Amino acid sequence: MSDSGAVRQFAAAAGLLLFFASPCTGQSPSARAGEVRAVLPVGRILRDSAPPKDAQRDDPVFWQDIAQTARSGRMRIGLLDGSILNVGSESQMQILQHDPQTQNTGIELAYGRLRARVVRLARPRANFEVRTPVAVTGVVGTGLVVRIFADFTEVLCLEDSVRVRNRNDMIRGEVVLLPGEFTRVARAAPPTPPAKASPEQLREALEETDIPASGVAWSRAEVSWPPAECGEDAELRVRAWSKRIQNNKEVESPVDPELVSGTLRLGTQVIRVEASLANQGALRTREPPEGAFTPAGAAEPLPTKIWRALKWEEGEGWRVARAVPVGSAFYLLGPMGKTGRPTFSFGQHPAELLWQSPCGAGFLAPRLPGSEYEVTLAIDGQPVARGKMNLIEMSYELPNPPAVLRGQSISFGINVRGLGGLDRFTQGRPAIITVVTNQTPHIIGNLGSNTPGAKASGETITYAIGGGNISSAGTIRLDGSARGRQAGTFVLGIETRLDEALERPRNPLAPAAPVR
Numbered sequence: 001m002s003d004s005g006a007v008r009q010f011a012a013a014a015g016l017l018l019f020f021a022s023p024c025t026g027q028s029p030s031a032r033a034g035e036v037r038a039v040l041p042v043g044r045i046l047r048d049s050a051p052p053k054d055a056q057r058d059d060p061v062f063w064q065d066i067a068q069t070a071r072s073g074r075m076r077i078g079l080l081d082g083s084i085l086n087v088g089s090e091s092q093m094q095i096l097q098h099d100p101q102t103q104n105t106g107i108e109l110a111y112g113r114l115r116a117r118v119v120r121l122a123r124p125r126a127n128f129e130v131r132t133p134v135a136v137t138g139v140v141g142t143g144l145v146v147r148i149f150a151d152f153t154e155v156l157c158l159e160d161s162v163r164v165r166n167r168n169d170m171i172r173g174e175v176v177l178l179p180g181e182f183t184r185v186a187r188a189a190p191p192t193p194p195a196k197a198s199p200e201q202l203r204e205a206l207e208e209t210d211i212p213a214s215g216v217a218w219s220r221a222e223v224s225w226p227p228a229e230c231g232e233d234a235e236l237r238v239r240a241w242s243k244r245i246q247n248n249k250e251v252e253s254p255v256d257p258e259l260v261s262g263t264l265r266l267g268t269q270v271i272r273v274e275a276s277l278a279n280q281g282a283l284r285t286r287e288p289p290e291g292a293f294t295p296a297g298a299a300e301p302l303p304t305k306i307w308r309a310l311k312w313e314e315g316e317g318w319r320v321a322r323a324v325p326v327g328s329a330f331y332l333l334g335p336m337g338k339t340g341r342p343t344f345s346f347g348q349h350p351a352e353l354l355w356q357s358p359c360g361a362g363f364l365a366p367r368l369p370g371s372e373y374e375v376t377l378a379i380d381g382q383p384v385a386r387g388k389m390n391l392i393e394m395s396y397e398l399p400n401p402p403a404v405l406r407g408q409s410i411s412f413g414i415n416v417r418g419l420g421g422l423d424r425f426t427q428g429r430p431a432i433i434t435v436v437t438n439q440t441p442h443i444i445g446n447l448g449s450n451t452p453g454a455k456a457s458g459e460t461i462t463y464a465i466g467g468g469n470i471s472s473a474g475t476i477r478l479d480g481s482a483r484g485r486q487a488g489t490f491v492l493g494i495e496t497r498l499d500e501a502l503e504r505p506r507n508p509l510a511p512a513a514p515v516r
Contacts, residue, residue, distance in 0.1 A: 031062060031063045031098075031099075032060055032061070032062055032063075032080065033061050033062055033063055033065070033079060033080065033095045033097075033098035034060075034061045034077055034078050034079040034080050034095075034098065035058055035059060035060055035061055035077070035078055036055045036056065036057055036058065036059040036061060036075065036076070036077055037057065037076040037077060037078040037084070037258050037275065038057060038074070038075070038076040038211050038258040038259070038275075039055045039056065039057060039073075039074070039075050039076075040073065040074045040075075040211060040212065040214070041072070041073065042054060042055075042069075042070065042073055043055040043067060043068065043069045043070075043073050043074070043075035043087070044067075044068045044069075045059065045061065045065055045066070045067060045068075046065070046066040046068060047062065047064070047065050047066075048064070052068070055067070055075060057258075061077055061095060062095075063095060063096070063097055063098065064094065064095070064096065065094070065095055066092060066093070066094045067085075067087050067091075067092070067093045067094075067095075068091070068092045068093075069087055069088070069089050069090060069091050069092075069112070070089070070090060071089055071090055072089050073089050073090075074086070074087065074088060074089060074209075074210070074211050074212070075087040076211050076258060076275065077095075078275075079095075079098050079100070079105065080098065080100040080380070081098070081100035081103065081105075081119050081341075081380075082119045082341050083105070083116065083117060083118045083119050083128070084116070084117040084274055084275055084277070085107070085114065085115075085116050086114070086115040086116075086117075086209045086210070086211060086274070087112070087113070087114055087209075088112055088113030088114065088115070088208045088209045089112070089113070089208070090111070090112050091109070091111060091112020091113050091114065092109070092110040092111055092112060093107060093108065093109050093110070093112075093114055094107070094108040094110070095107060096108055100380065101123075102123055102125070102126065103121050103122070103123040103126035103127070103128070104125075104126065104127050104128075105118075105127070105128045105129070106129050106131070107128075107129065107130045107131065108130075108131050108132075109130060109131070109132050109146055109148060110132075110133070110148075111148050112147075112148060113145070113146070113147050113148075113205075113208045113209050114130065114145070114146045114209065115143070115144070115145045115146075115158075115205075115206070115209035115274075116128075116130060116139065116142075116143065116144055116145075116146075117143045117272075117274045117277070117279075118139045118140075118142055118143070118144075120140070120233070121139075121140055122337075128140075130144075130146055131167060132146060132148055132153040132167070132185075133148070133153075133167070133187075134152070134153050134166065134167055134168075134185050134186065134187045135153040135155065135164060135165070135166060135167055135185035135191070136164070136165050136166070136167050137155050137162055137163070137164050138162070138163035138164075138165075139162055139163075140160055140161060140162075140163075142157065142158070142159045142160035142161060142162055143157075143158035143159040143160070143272060143274070144156060144157050144158055144159075144162050144177075145158065145205040145206070145208075145209055147205060147208070151186060151187075152184045152185055152186045152187075153184065153185045154182055154183070154184050155177065155182060155183055155184075155185070155191075156177075156181075156182040156197055156201070156202070156205050157177035157178060157179055157180070157181050157182070158179060158180075158272060159179055159272070159279070160179070161176055161177060161178055161179075162176070162177040163175070163176055163177075164176075164177065164183050164185065164191045165185075165190070165191060166185055166189065166190055166191065167185075168187075168188075171188065171189065171190055172190065173190025173191060174190075174191070175190075175191045175192075175193065175194050176194070177194050178194070180196060180197055180202070181194040181195060181196060181197065182194070182195060182197045182201070183195070206296070207296075207297075210261060210296045210297070211258065211259065211261060211275075212296065212297060213255065213256075213259035213260075213261075213295060213296070213297075216242045216255060216259065216295070217242050217243050217244060218240060218241075218242055218255070218295050218298065218302050219241045219242055219243040219252055219302070219303075220240070220241050220302055220303045220304070220305070221238055221239065221240040221241070221260075221292075221293040221302045221303070221304045221305070222238075222239045222240075222304070222305045222306075222307065223236055223237075223238055223239070223264070223278075223288075223291070223293070223304065223305070223306045223307070224236070224237070224306075224307045224309075224329060224354040224355055224362050225288035225306055225307060225308060225309045225355075226309055226355045226357060226360075226362060227286075227309040227310065227311075227312040227331075227360075228285060228286045228309070228312075229312045229359075230312065230333065230357050230359045230360045231285075231357065232357060232358065232359070233357055233358055234279075234355055234356070234357040235277060235278070235279045235355060235356050235357065236264070236277070236278040236279075236354075236355050237257070237276050237277060237278075237353055237354050237355060238260050238264060238273050238276050238277075238278055238293050239254065239257075239260070239276070239352075239354075240254070240255040240260045240276075240293065240295070240302065241253065241254055241255060242255050257275060257276035258275050258276075260273065260275065260276040260295070261273055261274050261275060261276075261295070261296045262293060262294045262295040262296040262297075262298065263293070263294050264278045264291060264292075264293050264294075265291050265292050265293075265294070265301070266288075266289050266291040266306075267289035267290065267291065273293065286309065287308070288306040288307070288308060288309070289306070290306075291304060291306050292304040307329070310329060310330070310331055310362075311500075311504060312331075312333075313331075313333065313504045313505045313506055315333065315505070315506065315508075317334055317508055317509070317511070318332065318333070318334035318335075318377060318384070318385040318508070318509040318511075319332070319333050319334060319505050319506055319507060319508050319509065320332045320333070320344075320375070320377075320387065320389065320505050320507050320509060321389065321502065321503050321504065321505055321506075321507060322389060322390065322422070322425055322501070322502045322503075322506070322507040323389065323390040323391075323392055323418070323422055323431075323498055323502040323503065324365045324389065324390075324391065324392065324498075324503070325365070325391075325392045325393075325394065325496065325498075326365055326366070326367045326368060326370065326391050326392065326393050327364065327365060327366075327367050328364070328365055329354060329362055329363070329364055329365075330351075330362070330363055330365060330503075330505070331360060331361070331362055331363075331505045332344055332360060332361050332362075332363060332377060332505065333359065333360035333505045334359070334360060334385075334509075335358070335359070336356060336357065336358050336359065336360060336361060336379065337358060337379065340379040340380050341356075341379065341380050341381075342356055342361045342377065342378070342379050343377075343378045343379075343381075344361070344363050344375065344376070344377050344378075345375065345376050345378070346365070346366055346368060346373040346374075346375055346389065346391060347368075347373050347374060349366045349368055350366065351363035351364060351365055351366055352364040352366075360505075365391060366391075368391055368393075369391075369393060369417065369418075370390075370391055370392050370393030370394075370416070370417030370418025370419075370474070370475075371390070371391060371417065371418050371420070371474070372388055372389070372390045372418070372420055372421060372474070373388065373389055373390070373391060374386065374387075374388060375387050375388060375389045375509070376512070377509060377512075383512045384511065384512055385509035385510060385511055385512050386509060386510055386512050387507060387508065387509035387510060388507075389507065390418050390419070390420070390421070390422055390474075390502075391418050392416065392417070392418040392419065392432070392498075393416070393417045393418050394414060394415065394416050394417075394494075394496065395414070395415045395417075396412070396413070396414055396415075396494070397412060397413040397414075397415070398412050398492070399412070401489065402489055402490055402491070402492075403487075403488065403489050403490070404443060404444055404482075404484035404487065404488065404490055405484050405487045406484050406485065406486050406487050407483065407484055408483070408484040409481060409482075409483050409484075410444070410481065410482055410483075410484070410490075411479065411480065411481045412479075412480050412481070412482075412492065413477055413478065413479050413480070414434065414436075414463075414477070414478040414480075414494065415475065415476075415477050415478075416432070416434075416465065416475060416476050416477075416478065417474065417475045418474055419431060419432070419465065419470045419474045419475065419476065420470070420472075420473065420474025421474070422466075422470075422502060423466050423467050423470065425499075425501045425502060426466060426499045426501050426502065427501070428467070429466065429499050429501075430453075430464040430465055430466040430467075430499065431465055431466040431470070431498070431499055431502060432463075432465040432466070432496060432497065432498055432499070433462065433463065433464055433465070433496070433497045434462075434463040434465065434478060434494065434495070434496045434497075435460055435461070435462050435463075435494070435495045435496075435497075436460065436461045436463075436478075436480060436492055436493070436494055437459060437460050437492065437493040437494075437495070438459040438460070438482070438490075438492060438493075439490075439491040439492065439493045440488070440489070440490045440491045441459050441485075442485060442486065442488075443484065443485060443486060443487075443488040443489065443490045444482040444483065444484055444485060444490045445459075445482065445483060445485050446481075446482055446483040447459060447460070447461050447480065447481070447482050448461070448480070448481050448482075449461050449463070449478070449479055449480045449481070450479055451463060451469075451476075451477070451478050451479050451480075452468075452469045453465065453469050454478065454480075461480050463478045465478075466499075
């Protein structure tokens with residue numbers, strides 16, 4: 001379906017009515033509701049009597065603010081409770097109210113298109129309503145698309161269920177939509193009975209409200225699988241990369257999470273991904289299924305790696321690993337709630353969220369210098385627990401290029417930082433075991449090391465790191481050598497294993513404030 005001139009005239013009239021809507025009662029109209037997460041190419045925020053302002057990413061959005069887009073414009077707004085609103089082109093939407101504590105939200109769509117991904121409502125008397133000039137849509141925690149046409153409003157349910165009725169209370173009748181169903185509401189009529197949306201209708205509704213990643217040369221995607229014990233109401237993050245040519249070389253870089261939208265296939269199920277978020281509900285299998293991410297608008301799925309879950313650890317309160325290599329995954333377990341948004345920081349540097357559920361979350365450690373850090377867990381921006389963790393950083397010294405001649409001796413080194421104090425937790429066991437493996441034995445041989453605690457055997461060197469061989473600064477250098485068996489390029493494999501007392505989520509965090 002396409003807009004006509006009559007649709008735009010009707011929409012403009014509805015927009016004028018919306019400008020003069022009365023403010024909601026309750027909190028101050030200036031209360032913050034969320035922020036602008038993406039704008040393509042241009043959108044505007046209208047606030048009170050101030051001149052219209054071009055929206056920029058990370059701009060705050062307040063109660064009573066109006067988001068407006070022109071032809072080909074799109075805007076995404078993230079609400080404080082984690083819900084996402086995609087405003088399509090030639091659309092106008094107003095946030096009447098949004099209280100994340102009581103989970104009461106009112107949205108007014110004057111004209112155009114709106115897609116909402118709403119967090120599950122769990123509080124007593126919680127409510128999330130989307131109103132148009134003729135319809136009222138009640139949301140429990142779902143995905144839906146609302147489209148306004150000249151003679152009716154169309155509501156399409158993407159996930160869970162949606163209640164729809166006429167805005168005029170004198171017109172009785174309410175329908176409940178299930179995933180893939182739609183209804184239409186005319187000005188003087190109840191909603192039409194739920195009907196199955198056609199593939200073309202569904203595709204059109206999604207395309208009209210997508211935030212397209214124009215010009216992205218997608219290369220691959222990754223998903224981290226949560227442990228089965230923490231899979232109830234789990235929400236996954238899809239991470240994606242793109243490739244480009246720089247200085248005559250192909251380089252890869254992460255795609256902005258706000259542009260990672262499309263579908264994620266997990267086994268036989270296909271779920272929507274919006275701004276990198278995929279809510280599958282219950283994920284209770286220990287082994288991740290086969291799957292693939294397909295970006296919005298792409299014909300083929302990307303090569304997709306689904307990482308296996310780390311080990312689960314029983315316990316009470318908030319608990320986390322005591323140490324983690326930089327850039328590696330770790331778990332934080334404990335009471336997260338069903339609607340909170342967790343963040344975890346090393347000093348002022350946040351870790352990247354990989355998945356979350358009511359009983360925990362997975363994170364990716366930031367790439368910082370190896371050291372012990374003060375860490376903070378916050379939920380919805382409120383610090384709730386603090387503690388300490390070590391980030392372990394490893395750097396390598398190898399011949400460049402990694403080539404050798406027959407009979408030539410070579411040396412290599414591994415520098416490890418961030419080990420200070422870890423031997424207190426391992427009861428005399430090595431804090432870390434690092435194994436160097438010769439993967440090209442036809443090129444080099446005679447591996448050896450003078451590092452205390454190192455053992456060379458065949459094509460491997462094993463370094464047991466802990467106790468007396470760690471410096472007072474928490475560092476150690478691992479040295480090694482080899483001799484060329486014939487000329488060529490050699491490859492060394494390096495594997496590092498932390499003691500389970502350090503890598504398992506057993507390290508308790510002290511409560512900083514109660515979770516609201």
